[in-house]
Amino acid sequence: MTIRHYRREKDLLGEREVPADALWGIHTLRAVENFPIAGRPVRAPLIRAYGAVKLACAQTNRGLGRWDEDKAAAIQTACSEMMAGQLDAHIVVDALQGGAGTSTNMNVNEVLANRALQLLGRRPGDYAAVHPIDDINLHQSTNDTYPTALKVAAIWEVRRLEREVVGLLEEFQRQEKAFAHVVKVGRTQMQDAVLTTLGREMGAYAEAFGRDRWRIYKCEERLRTVNLGGTAIGTGLGAPRDFIFRAADRLREITNLGLARAENLIEATQNADVFVEVSGILKTCATNLLKVSTDLRFLSSGPDAGIGELRLPARQAGSSIMPGKVNPVIPEAASQAAMVAMANDQAIAQAAAMGNLELNAFLPLIADKLLESIDLLARGCDTLRRHCVAGLEADEARCRRHVEGATATATALIETIGYEKAQAIVERSRKKGRTIREVAIESGALTQQEFDRLVSPENVTRLGSKREGRGKKENLEGRDKG
Secondary structure, X not given: OOOOOEEEEEEOOEEEEXXXXXXXXXXXXXXXXXXXXXXXXXXXXXXXXXXXXXXXXXXXXXXXXXXXXHHHHHHHHHHHHHHOOOXXXXXXXXXXXOOOOHHHHHHHHHHHHHHHHHHOOOOOOOOXXXXXXXXXXXXXXXXXXXXXXXXXXXXXXXXXXXXXXXXXXXXHHHHHHHOXXXXXXXXXXXXXEEEEEHHHHHHHHHHHHHHHHHHHHHHHHHHOEEOOOOOOOOOOOOOOHHHHXXXXXXXXXXXXXXXXXXXXXXXXXXXXXXXXXXXXXXXHHHHHHHHHHHHHXXXXXXXXXXXXXXXOOOOOOOOOOOOOOOOOHHHHHHHXXXXXXXXXXXXXXXXXXOOEOOEOOOHHHHHHHHHHXXXXXXXXXXXXXXXXXXXXXXXXXXXXXXXXXXXXXXXHHHHHHOHHHHHHHHHHHHXXXXXXXXXXXXXXXXXXXXXXXXXXXXXXOOOOOOOOOHHHHHHHHHHHHO
């Protein structure tokens, strides 16, 4: 029989037994019992950002002479380990919790205190030497450390997302060049419209993600102002002025991020609208990811009885009953990441609006969903790039058949033969069941060379028409002279 050893800890509500070697303590134990909601702990970037926040506070308190050197060094080492991700496994409280993040803060405080005790050669729970509240939480509150940690984590993560978006747009740019010569039918409202090139389609996708990249880059500016030092409601109650003025500076140096203490700490503690703004930018990125993923599925549909202009990399068998079926699983997975991020935006907006008076009690939900959205979008963009876009192939023969047979091609002929003749070619093509190309050449409306020129990549991607009306040309010339 295994004998388990425990230590006894005490809080406001009484005493409890805690596993003797656990780095967490009684506050964490109660939180684990109270909040079996999400069924998983807080996200790793938030834990590591909390380590950076606690390190900044520890360095500030050390500079104020609050501890002897051995104790200060042990606390700082513990904070550095948390920042490096070495203590993730000890943060066990549920991601969704009441108390505006107090359970997370106390879990962090207890782990850092007990890890510092280990570094000092003492047993966990010897809080007379290093105390979770009196030392680790000195001059702090959940209400300033939690949102500050969330902003640090969000900045780290949006930088990661930006890199993945850049990678995806660059891959589309590469395909833009590779497919520049492939003329295809452009479609509006899922119907044939006019001719374009597959390269132009890829370039449009790249442009959309280019805008996303710029928006995401600007998120950091929204997140850089923190309320560290404001303690409970932004008044700095319980913290000396030197701490309030120095802590954010230390955090900026530790993280190498452009952080700044909020001018109005009370306002910064009350309101969470900045997270709604950032989430809206993430939703915009999700919208583009979903739209482009849907387009890739549509263009590759069939492949034998559908559009089939694109061939997606075959990643896995698509059916347990239909032989040879390969599904567009990568765009489908990316689409789901996008849909979750879009849904998360609504939850974040509701949680931010539910804040009351001096504090928002629902920051744990905001933190969980914001960091989830960033992570999902980063993974979605990376997966789509590596497993789909990088391996795209054009079915040039299929594209050519569509061009030669589609009524959309007739629009490219109007400049040379006029609308009436082009319409007659379309009607005859439908009646005879023959391609636009065949009818146009057989009718004598165009030579083979003329037809090929009109549907060439250069012609279908040219901005506007080469031929200007006489009056139009004169007007332009006159405007130039003026």
